[in-house]
Amino acid sequence: MRSENRRIIKKFFFNTSSIIGFSLLGMFIIISIFAPWIAPPKEGKNPYMMPIVTWSSNPQPPSPEHPFGVAGKRDIFYGVIWGTRTAFQVGIIVTAISTLIGLFIGSVAGYYGKFIDEVLMRITDVFLAIPFLVAALVLTTILGSGLDKVLIAMTVFGWMYPARLIRGNILQAKEEQYVMAAKALGVRNLFIILRHVLPNTIFPVLIQASMRMGSLVITAAALSFLGVGSPQGYSDWGALLNYSRNWMLGGQGEALRYWYMTVFPGVAMILFVLSWNLVGDALRDVFDPRLRV
Amino acid sequence: MNPLLNVHNLQVYFYNDNKEELKAVDGVSFQVYKGETVALVGESGCGKSVTSLALLRLIDSNGKIVGGEILFDNTDLLSLSEKQMQTIRGKDISMIFQEPSTALNPVYTIGDQIIEAIILHQKVSYREAHNRAIDMLKLVGIPDPEKRLNEYPHELSGGMKQRGMIAMALSCHPQLLIADEPTTSLDVTIQAQILELIGDLQRQFNMAVILITHDLGIVADMADRIIVMYAGKIVEEGKRYDIFKKPSHPYTIGLLRSIPRLDIEQEKLDSIPGIVPDPAHFPNGCRFRNRCPLEDEKCIIQPEKSQVDGDHYVYCHHWTQIEGIKDVTLQNEGQQCSFKN
Numbered sequence: 001m002r003s004e005n006r007r008i009i010k011k012f013f014f015n016t017s018s019i020i021g022f023s024l025l026g027m028f029i030i031i032s033i034f035a036p037w038i039a040p041p042k043e044g045k046n047p048y049m050m051p052i053v054t055w056s057s058n059p060q061p062p063s064p065e066h067p068f069g070v071a072g073k074r075d076i077f078y079g080v081i082w083g084t085r086t087a088f089q090v091g092i093i094v095t096a097i098s099t100l101i102g103l104f105i106g107s108v109a110g111y112y113g114k115f116i117d118e119v120l121m122r123i124t125d126v127f128l129a130i131p132f133l134v135a136a137l138v139l140t141t142i143l144g145s146g147l148d149k150v151l152i153a154m155t156v157f158g159w160m161y162p163a164r165l166i167r168g169n170i171l172q173a174k175e176e177q178y179v180m181a182a183k184a185l186g187v188r189n190l191f192i193i194l195r196h197v198l199p200n201t202i203f204p205v206l207i208q209a210s211m212r213m214g215s216l217v218i219t220a221a222a223l224s225f226l227g228v229g230s231p232q233g234y235s236d237w238g239a240l241l242n243y244s245r246n247w248m249l250g251g252q253g254e255a256l257r258y259w260y261m262t263v264f265p266g267v268a269m270i271l272f273v274l275s276w277n278l279v280g281d282a283l284r285d286v287f288d289p290r291l292r293v
Numbered sequence: 294m295n296p297l298l299n300v301h302n303l304q305v306y307f308y309n310d311n312k313e314e315l316k317a318v319d320g321v322s323f324q325v326y327k328g329e330t331v332a333l334v335g336e337s338g339c340g341k342s343v344t345s346l347a348l349l350r351l352i353d354s355n356g357k358i359v360g361g362e363i364l365f366d367n368t369d370l371l372s373l374s375e376k377q378m379q380t381i382r383g384k385d386i387s388m389i390f391q392e393p394s395t396a397l398n399p400v401y402t403i404g405d406q407i408i409e410a411i412i413l414h415q416k417v418s419y420r421e422a423h424n425r426a427i428d429m430l431k432l433v434g435i436p437d438p439e440k441r442l443n444e445y446p447h448e449l450s451g452g453m454k455q456r457g458m459i460a461m462a463l464s465c466h467p468q469l470l471i472a473d474e475p476t477t478s479l480d481v482t483i484q485a486q487i488l489e490l491i492g493d494l495q496r497q498f499n500m501a502v503i504l505i506t507h508d509l510g511i512v513a514d515m516a517d518r519i520i521v522m523y524a525g526k527i528v529e530e531g532k533r534y535d536i537f538k539k540p541s542h543p544y545t546i547g548l549l550r551s552i553p554r555l556d557i558e559q560e561k562l563d564s565i566p567g568i569v570p571d572p573a574h575f576p577n578g579c580r581f582r583n584r585c586p587l588e589d590e591k592c593i594i595q596p597e598k599s600q601v602d603g604d605h606y607v608y609c610h611h612w613t614q615i616e617g618i619k620d621v622t623l624q625n626e627g628q629q630c631s632f633k634n
């Protein structure tokens with residue numbers, strides 16, 4: 001094996017925080033793959049909808065039958081397990097699409113510069129000027145509820161960060177002499193961007209993307225919590241929290257009486273974000289040459 | 294014989310933020326014949342690099358080739374489309390750069406980059422290109438080419454990288470190689486090896502070389518003809534021997550005097566008084582006049598090209614008086630020349 005690859009693998013797997021990050025991530029991946037076995041859905045029903053297990057609207061504490069308790073007539077355990085799939089969907093789809101859009105806009109702006117750069121960057125500024133959560137909230141309200149609408153809203157207001165990052169990096173990389181050397185060899189502009197500029201600038205974007213993966217899930221949860229995200233009963237950590245809205249302050253002198261309603265989905269969310277952040281850190285440690293010792 | 298490259302009245306202007314016109318190259322004409330080495334000499338900012346980039350039409354977007362003709366093999370490069378130009382770059386005209394460590398892309402192996410250059414211009418399979426890349430590395434004197442092919446630029450030494458760069462530039466057997474200060478970043482022993490290598494390959498491929506440098510030592514070794522540039526204009530041109538033996542422009546004399554020498558004792562190196570004028574405000578007439586010991590009212594007018602003898606031309610009103618003020622004595626060919634006041 002090449003020494004460079006060996007070094008990367010070594011850095012990845014012999015570092016406490018990256019081990020924690022990757023094992024957490026691995027755990028979530030396993031949970032989402034084996035969701036139908038861990039929390040079997042009722043036959044003929046959409047497995048992403050949490051089944052109604054009781055007719056009482058009062059929450060029920062954890063019991064052998066419902067290990068995480070019951071909230072809003074639905075089993076929290078089922079919601080947390082299938083919510084993992086939702087979290088991955090939201091994270092991966094939004095990050096992938098917004099990063100691709102950002103990469104395209106940022107590289108065109110950075111490489112061609114001048115007028116094109118000016119126009120694209122002003123558009124980016126306009127999008128950046130609107131607070132993300134408010135913008136996503138408004139757009140989701142306009143489009144109607146549903147997970148796909150949440151994804152659209154978060155993509156529309158999420159591409160600017162990678163665009164800015166890649167533009168800055170390209171501005172720097174295009175002045176490098178190897179770009180001039182490639183031009184002097186007769187390489188076409190498109191190939192110069194794809195083969196010579198992007199590979200030298202893409203790693204910060206990938207690292208940022210993995211960090212954003214976690215925080216996007218929080219934003220999606222916030223939207224669901226505010227009631228504009230996924231539909232009623234959809235397995236989603238934010239939606240589970242939404243059920244706990246009226247019970248959060250506890251009751252009858254016991255502030256922590258309904259702790260299970262917030263703790264289980266909350267912990268799932270925290271661990272999910274943590275895993276992506278640690279993975280992002282690990283990627284940065286490996287790929288950022290400035291941190292090499 | 295028709296020249297391989299005929300540059301006629303080339304003008305390259307840059308525009309700064311104040312919309313001022315910077316005449317980086319202003320009316321430069323020269324010819325390069327098959328198989329010969331022409332050196333473009335001058336200090337930083339004299340327009341030698343811009344001239345060479347203009348030959349490949351690679352001027353930055355804030356600059357423009359405003360006028361002139363660049364005839365390469367009788368086609369005017371300035372009339373070609375960008376697409377046609379891309380087929381000439383790297384195939385007919387290649388370039389090697391000053392800093393091999395930045396001119397190679399750090400994320401690809403040296404082999405990948407040579408193979409890319411070959412596949413770009415020749416219809417060959419990857420396998421074939423791979424073999425040719427090995428041959429090229431062998432040709433430029435890299436030991437164990439099969440192994441080196443798979444190494445990244447950071448794994449190679451400076452001299453090795455420059456050899457790789459040369460292999461890349463020559464992989465399509467260009468007719469003209471532009472070498473932009475090819476040895477500046479290398480140490481002296483490696484410099485000699487690289488220059489020797491360029492010379493060898495030049496003979497082997499019968500290739501013309503434009504050597505851009507400020508190092509007159511290199512010029513004395515390699516060049517057939519020398520073109521001295523100052524502030525965007527040619528001030529003197531001629532065969533190597535003529536330039537060293539009978540420098541006829543005050544600037545050329547100044548350049549030659551500022552080379553450190555082993556054979557005479559000097560406390561301080563001679564230098565040309567004054568600084569290069571700001572390109573936005575070049576003096577009218579002769580651009581060297583405010584630093585020139587021979588300046589008089591005639592110099593307000595741009596001097597015409599005057600023939601010293603044979604192929605030796607100078608752009609100066611006073612070239613006949615040069616020897617009057619400067620006692621130029623010369624020993625044998627090229628490198629050895631000395632001047633006394």
